Amino acid sequence: MEQGIRVVIADDHPFTRYGLRVLLESDPGITVVAEACDGREALRHVLEFHPDVVVMDVRMPGGDGLSATQEIQRARPGTKVLVHSEYEADPTVMAAMRAGASGFLLKAGDDVTQLTRAVRDVAAGAWIFHLSDTARMRPWFDQLRTARRDGAFPQLTTREREILNVIAIPKQTTRTAAARLGISHKRVENALTDIKAKLGATDRAELIALARAAGLGTPP
Known part of the structure; x- marks a missing residue:
């Protein structure tokens, strides 16, 4: 429905x-x-x-x-x-x-x-x-x-914004995002937990929607 x-x-x-x-x-x-x-x-x-x-x-x-x-x-x-x-x-x-x-x-x-x-x-x-x-x-x-x-989500750190930007790219997973950023899969998962808390997002889908609405989701 x-x-x-x-x-x-x-x-x-x-x-x-x-x-x-x-x-x-x-x-x-x-x-x-x-x-x-x-x-x-x-x-x-x-x-x-x-x-x-x-x-x-x-x-x-x-x-x-x-x-x-x-x-x-x-x-x-x-x-x-x-x-x-x-x-x-x-x-x-x-x-x-x-x-x-x-x-x-x-x-x-x-x-x-x-x-x-x-x-x-x-x-x-x-x-x-x-x-x-x-x-x-x-x-x-x-x-x-x-x-x-460029001015979106000032409450996030520079690294958190980088991670959010990559996660918002279509067809990204935490593992592909980690590989793209050159960091561990666990670090991406931990960062996403912190980002959701800071932005008040209930789940990953809402987080990605917020990021894309702000213009994020472009290859670094």
């Missing part, structure tokens, strides 16, 4: 939240686990329900979406944020991406296929952008991707 995608909706307008819930739950693989009226409430729901995706409005009184996105990424980096706004101005998009969002979708373009596809793609680790001038923005996003990768 397919594991459903758990979603929190954050928007200060109750009718918008209702409409988003109806659209999202028209997909049998998506479940809305909570609704928030501002960024602070969104963070509380993330900590309580551990959703896969937050559909986040940008401008909300009592706690804006950009600040909430930063807090969510610090507290639970495995939760993806899809910024959902009527504002397409470049500074807003850039601020959302700098805050750690995995995508940006315009409210004006809402339809059931677009929204559910965006949520599914973001949950799977993709970056989603609905912009009228994506080509002009792409160089900036490429720079941001590199910056995220």
Whole structure:
């Protein structure tokens, strides 16, 4: 049975939240686990329900979406944020991406296929952008991707980041990673235990998903 995608909706307008819930739950693989009226409430729901995706409005009184996105990424980096706004101005998009969002979708373009596809793609680790001038923005996003990768997981040591990077390469085992890094298999296993504890990952699959979402998984 397919594991459903758990979603929190954050928007200060109750009718918008209702409409988003109806659209999202028209997909049998998506479940809305909570609704928030501002960024602070969104963070509380993330900590309580551990959703896969937050559909986040940008401008909300009592706690804006950009600040909430930063807090969510610090507290639970495995939760993806899809910024959902009527504002397409470049500074807003850039601020959302700098805050750690995995995508940006315009409210004006809402339809059931677009929204559910965006949520599914973001949950799977993709970056989603609905912009009228994506080509002009792409160089900036490429720079941001590199910056995220290089600055990812500051709580890890240099060696732990090297090990995590190699483990995140597709089709790697602890033995092949050890051979690639020139260290023992046991050392890789011990390091992965420490890395999971530092990042709050419950198992290797979640750890690899976190690493790849941060841009790791490239040959050293």
